[in-house]
Amino acid sequence: MNISLRQIRAFVCVASHRSVTQAAREMHLTQSAVSMLIQQFGEQAGVRLFERSQGRMQLTPQGEELLPQARRVLASLEQMEASLHDMQRMHRERLRIAVPQLLACTWLPRVLDSFGQRYPEVALTVVDGTADEVLGVVRSGDAELGIGPERQAGPEINRIFLTEVPMVLVFAQDHRFAQCRSVAWSDLGSEDWIAYSSEFNQYLEKLFERNSLRFGERTVTQVNHLTTALALAGNGMGVTAVPAYAAQLSGSFGLRHVPLHTPALGRDFFIYHQKGALLSPAAQVFCKSLSVGLQRLGEQ
Incomplete structure (x- = not known):
């Protein structure tokens, strides 16, 4: 069986219009060309697809059964063509x-x-x-x-x-937490804190309030960039909480990192x-x- 897409398109177009003439006009083909495609499709499928009734093309029972499948084939083709078009556009973007x-x-x-x-x-x-x-x-x-x-x-x-993303505590390698496997928020009351985001500071304040936690009256160093906060922490100027992916740079900044608990914190x-x-x-x-x-x- 060697059914072509042109044959399927002709079949669906004639079935939609119930007319070879209108199908030929839509497909920009001659009527004889459309009739030939329909004939070839029927021969390949081994069934009679249409019969004439009162001057119109009516689907046979076999044609009615075949039509939804033919439409699905064309819909899949259109979807593939749209995807290829998007890929071509994407390559220029x-x-x-x-x-x-x-x-x-x-x-x-x-x-x-x-x-x-x-x-x-x-x-x-x-x-x-x-x-x-x-x-x-x-x-x-x-x-x-x-x-x-x-x-x-x-x-x-x-x-x-x-x-x-889990948040972890980072601090200098010789810090008092260096041997800890995790640290509770309540253990941070006497620690100098390095802040690098005003929004994150507000988030922490709400967290402390919900969990009845308070920081001591210690120094808070404010910076703009997280990398600066890591560098200061590695030099022993305080501790800070960072996303877990930032801990990949612990070795570069002379840091250790451990999970925080009570409560565990994620962003x-x-x-x-x-x-x-x-x-x-x-x-x-x-x-x-x-x-x-x-x-x-x-x-x-």
Whole structure:
């Protein structure tokens, strides 16, 4: 059996119009060409597809049974053609992603490498800054996608849950916690604290309030970037809580890291994009590909 797509299209078109003339007009063929395609399709299928009744083409019982299958074949073909068109468009696109700087140098490279190997013609731009800046970059249109911890997005931003990332405590290698396997929040009352995000500080204050925890009257050092916080902690200037992926750099900054408990703390991470904006094919495929990298995002 050697059925062609032109034969299937002719069959579906004639069945839809009940007319060879109208089918020929839609397919930009002559009536004789359409009739020939129908005849060939019927011969290949081994059934009679149509019979004339009052000047119109009526499906035979066999044709009625075959029509839904033929339509599914054409629908699948149209879907494949649309996917190929999207891939061609994607190969001409630039994808801009906003991410926290430390996420960009720990977890993201492997994700981008995997994506780049599959879609080498997509031009990638990473806008790396602080976690507090991600939403602003997406809101301004300087990045199509943002990846970062939970933030108050506002009505103009849509967010898609990605994963929960555990938070760990980091401190200098000679710190009093150096031999601990985990640390409770209540043990931090006498510790100098290094703060690197105003939003995260507010989150911690609410956490302490819910759990009747209080910090002592010790020094709080405020910085803008998480890498700076890690460097200060490694030099013994205090402790701080960071996403688990940041602990990959512990050795570089002379740090140790341990889980926090009572309560355990995790941060929800999201994909952010402008609400109402149609994502480019490259962005859609990138969002789907993120699932392969989620395990490493939560690794310590």
